[in-house]
Each structure stands twice: as C-alpha cells, then as structure tokens.
Amino acid sequence: MGKLSKVEAHAPVRVPLATTPLGIWGSLQAGRRNVLELIPEIATHAPILSGTTGKRWHMVMDPDALHRILREKVEDYPKSLVTKLILEPAIGNSLFVAEGAEWMWQRRTAAPVFTHRNIAALAPVMTTAATRAAARFDAAAGRAIDAFDEMVTATFEVISDVTFSGQGFERAGVHKAIEAYIGQAAKLSLLDILGAPAWVPRPGRMFSAPALRQMKKMADGSIDQRRQRPATGVPDLLDLLLEGEDPKSGRKMNVDELRDNLLTFIVAGHETTALTLAWSLYLCAFDPKVQDEARAEAQGALGDRAATVTDLPALPLIRRIVDEALRMYPPAAFLSRTALKADTLCGREIRPQDTVILPIYAMHRHHAHWKDPDAFDPSRFSDPKSVKRFSYLPFGDGPRICIGASFALQEAVIILATLLARFRFGLVPGKAPKPVMILTLRPEGGVWLTVERA
Numbered sequence: 001m002g003k004l005s006k007v008e009a010h011a012p013v014r015v016p017l018a019t020t021p022l023g024i025w026g027s028l029q030a031g032r033r034n035v036l037e038l039i040p041e042i043a044t045h046a047p048i049l050s051g052t053t054g055k056r057w058h059m060v061m062d063p064d065a066l067h068r069i070l071r072e073k074v075e076d077y078p079k080s081l082v083t084k085l086i087l088e089p090a091i092g093n094s095l096f097v098a099e100g101a102e103w104m105w106q107r108r109t110a111a112p113v114f115t116h117r118n119i120a121a122l123a124p125v126m127t128t129a130a131t132r133a134a135a136r137f138d139a140a141a142g143r144a145i146d147a148f149d150e151m152v153t154a155t156f157e158v159i160s161d162v163t164f165s166g167q168g169f170e171r172a173g174v175h176k177a178i179e180a181y182i183g184q185a186a187k188l189s190l191l192d193i194l195g196a197p198a199w200v201p202r203p204g205r206m207f208s209a210p211a212l213r214q215m216k217k218m219a220d221g222s223i224d225q226r227r228q229r230p231a232t233g234v235p236d237l238l239d240l241l242l243e244g245e246d247p248k249s250g251r252k253m254n255v256d257e258l259r260d261n262l263l264t265f266i267v268a269g270h271e272t273t274a275l276t277l278a279w280s281l282y283l284c285a286f287d288p289k290v291q292d293e294a295r296a297e298a299q300g301a302l303g304d305r306a307a308t309v310t311d312l313p314a315l316p317l318i319r320r321i322v323d324e325a326l327r328m329y330p331p332a333a334f335l336s337r338t339a340l341k342a343d344t345l346c347g348r349e350i351r352p353q354d355t356v357i358l359p360i361y362a363m364h365r366h367h368a369h370w371k372d373p374d375a376f377d378p379s380r381f382s383d384p385k386s387v388k389r390f391s392y393l394p395f396g397d398g399p400r401i402c403i404g405a406s407f408a409l410q411e412a413v414i415i416l417a418t419l420l421a422r423f424r425f426g427l428v429p430g431k432a433p434k435p436v437m438i439l440t441l442r443p444e445g446g447v448w449l450t451v452e453r454a
C-alpha cells in the first residue's frame with residue numbers, strides 16, 4: 001500500500017466549514033453536498049450567528065444560551081417540526097419526537113428501563129457482539145476492512161438482541177428497512193430547516209412505505225409472541241418496557257406505543273454507537289502512540305478474554321478515546337429547535353417561530369472552549385470536571401438528554417477494548433474517511449483501516 005500524504009498525516013479528517021458568507025443558492029448547493037458545510041467556520045469562534053434563508057435562524061454555540069434552550073426554557077424550544085416530519089413515519093409519536101405531556105409520561109415509563117443495574121445486566125450481549133466482531137476481524141487480518149460496516153453489524157446485533165430477540169424477528173429484513181430509511185429520509189433535513197422553497201427538488205423524499213410497514217409488522221409479531229410467552233433469564237428492553245408503567249398515572253404502553261419506542265431505540269441507538277466506534281478506531285489508527293497505550297491498557301485488563309462490564313473501571317483510556325471521538329465526530333452533529341416565545345439569547349432578539357440550530361459539531365471544535373480543537377487528544381477528558389458544562393453535548397442535555405447514553409458508552413468501551421487488545425489498526429493511504437452529515441454524521445465511503453493481529 002502507498003504512503004500517507006502530508007495532509008493525511010497532519011490532522012484527523014474534518015469537515016471543510018464554509019469560510020465565505022453563503023447566500024441561499026450557495027447554501028442549497030453546499031447542502032446537497034454536505035449539510036455540515038452549511039455551518040460556517042466562524043461558528044467555531046462566535047457565541048451566536050443569525051441569518052435569514054427563507055426563515056429566520058440562529059446558530060447557538062454559547063454554553064449559557066444552550067443551558068437556557070435545553071434546560072431552563074425547554075418548553076419554549078420544542079424540537080423543530082422538520083425533525084418530527086422525518087422521524088414520524090418510522091417511529092410514530094414516540095419518546096424521541098413527542099412533546100409536553102405525551103413526551104413526559106413516556107419518559108417516566110422508559111426511564112427505569114435504563115437504570116445502571118438493567119444496563120449492566122445486558123452487558124453479556126455486548127461482550128458476545130464484541131467476540132463475534134473480533135472473529136470477523138481475525139478472518140480479515142492482513143487486509144483492509146471497512147470498520148464502519150463491521151461496527152454497524154456489531155451494534156445492530158446488540159440492539160436487536162435487546163429489543164426484539166427471539167423468533168418472529170427477522171434481523172436482516174428489519175436492518176435493511178432501517179438502513180434504507182436512515183440513508184434516504186434525512187438527506188434533506190437542513191434544507192428544510194433553513195426554509196428552502198417547496199419547489200427545490202429534495203433528494204430521497206420517497207421513503208419506502210411498504211418496507212416500513214413490513215418492519216412494523218415484524219416488530220408487532222415479536223411483541224405479541226413475548227406477551228404470550230414471557231422470556232426467562234435477564235430481562236431485555238422489550239421485557240422491561242412491557243412491564244413498565246408511568247409511576248404517576250399508572251398508564252402502560254399499548255402495542256403501538258411499545259413498538260414505536262422499541263423501533264426508536266433501534267433507530268436512535270445502533271448507527272450512532274457504530275459511528276462512535278468507527279471514528280474511535282480511525283483516531284487510534286491515526287495516532288499509533290495512543291493506540292499502543294490503549295492496547296497495553298486493554299491487554300492488561302483482559303488478557304485474551306473479551307471485555308465485560310466488570311472490566312470498565314480498568315479501561316479509563318479506552319473510555320477517554322470514546323469521549324474524544326464523540327467530541328470530534330458527534331454522531332448527532334446538529335440539533336434543531338423552534339422558538340415558541342420571544343426571547344433574548346446572547347443579547348440577540350429571538351422571535352416566535354425562529355429556527356434555533358445547535359451545531360454540536362462546531363461547538364465541539366469551538367476555540368473558546370477547546371485548546372487546539374482539531375487535534376486528537378483523549379487526555380482532555382482526564383478530569384471530566386475541566387470540561388465546561390454545555391460545551392460538550394454529544395448526547396444533548398436537560399430533560400431530553402439521550403436516554404441511551406450509558407447503554408451506548410458501555411457498549412462502545414466493551415467493543416473497542418476487545419478489538420484493541422487483539423488487533424493493530426492502520427490508515428489506508430488515499431482512503432481517508434469523509435465526514436458527511438445525513439441524519440447522523442457519517443463517513444462517506446466507510447472507514448477503511450488495515451487490520452493486523454497484535
């Protein structure tokens with residue numbers, strides 16, 4: 001294989017943020033290439049940026065203003081309509097999209113499902129997926145693999161095993177339907193957020209309705225089966241949600257609500273975790289010194305076992321690599337809200353119906369909050385208290401913070417430690433991953449890495 005170019009060796013890949021002010025045509029053209037390029041470079045320096053592109057919008061990077069939007073005034077800044085339009089066909093009015101009382105009872109019902117104890121009890125599923133991924137990597141040793149593709153397989157095994165495991169759930173079929181959906185549905189999202197006129201052609205407007213129907217039918221079948229024949233052993237997310245009820249009203253989820261929420265966990269949970277892992281492996285390949293230290297840590301803790309939940313305290317560097325990957329390549333690279341009331345953010349007037357964009361990608365590379373923000377440096381997270389609140393938001397914050405954050409972090413550390421203990425990863429010259437924003441921040445063309453047995 002060839003040598004790395006100067007650019008490849010210098011810094012981990014990044015999105016070329018826009019350096020000139022973009023008018024609507026520029027925005028639309030950039031939007032079609034890569035939504036993240038709509039975020040201007042200056043967003044990594046300024047506290048707030050505002051503009052009008054069909055609609056009035058504000059990009060907010062200031063931690064105090066973010067605190068106000070996500071925590072203090074959360075009811076005045078609901079998720080934007082466009083988020084709902086994209087997600088509703090697949091996951092209904094579930095936890096991720098609902099607002100107000102509809103959201104609150106579902107959150108109260110689902111919160112006990114994600115307690116530390118329940119998540120820890122599901123770790124063996126993650127260890128099994130890590131072992132299987134290691135076997136696939138072993139078979140590929142000496143060659144290059146697409147680490148993203150492999151990690152999607154691993155995280156889908158985990159999430160399908162803890163939601164609809166058992167008969168009646170055709171894993172490959174559901175996976176295909178979800179992938180097709182995610183791949184297509186949201187290519188247009190920022191165009192809509194920035195108020196592109198209705199006649200602008202939207203790529204991927206056509207979701208596959210029959211595929212979605214099929215997916216829901218399969219999910220309903222699994223729920224039905226589980227109701228008739230409760231599973232024995234460690235309760236998974238389906239069992240826990242079946243048993244769950246709103247502690248305040250006693251309301252329980254009906255089949256539609258159960259299905260929509262479990263599909264939400266699959267849609268929200270598997271690709272995001274796969275991305276975290278793929279970018280973590282890429283960063284380790286980029287920095288062999290960090291990779292060697294992480295391998296020593298993993299080998300010291302695991303020997304030749306796969307990682308389990310009890311190993312987590314012995315894997316602090318692996319955890320910091322995951323934290324840093326989530327900073328540099330946040331899978332949810334921007335969040336969006338619609339202002340309901342007049343307000344002031346960073347001295348700027350916010351009017352009802354203004355769009356408020358939270359550009360997580362730009363915040364995580366903001367020069368006021370991070371030293372040398374484009375550099376890979378897991379030691380930033382050595383002292384979690386040194387990270388200013390509301391400047392690091394890979395999982396959002398406030399009442400709507402990701403319900404699956406601990407689940408995802410536990411899974412990522414178990415899989416990453418298992419792989420680093422056994423393999424050495426290297427970059428493939430000329431095949432640097434290209435971060436592109438679709439529904440999530442994805443590496444276009446995959447994350448190609450060489451794999452050698454350690």
Ligand code: HEM
Pocket residue numbers: 079095096097107264265266268269270272273276330331332335336393394395396397399400401402403404405407408409
């Ligand atoms: C590294 C992996 C993950 C990342 C980066 C991530 C990121 C996020 C973010 C940023 C939000 C907040 C969205 C907003 O405020 O607009 C969110 C919400 C959510 N996530 Fe995750 N997530 C991940 C894994 C998971 C997993 C594993 C699950 C479930 C098993 C999950 C389920 C959810 C749900 C249900 C919500 C909505 C919560 C609510 O509104 O009450 N996520 N996630």
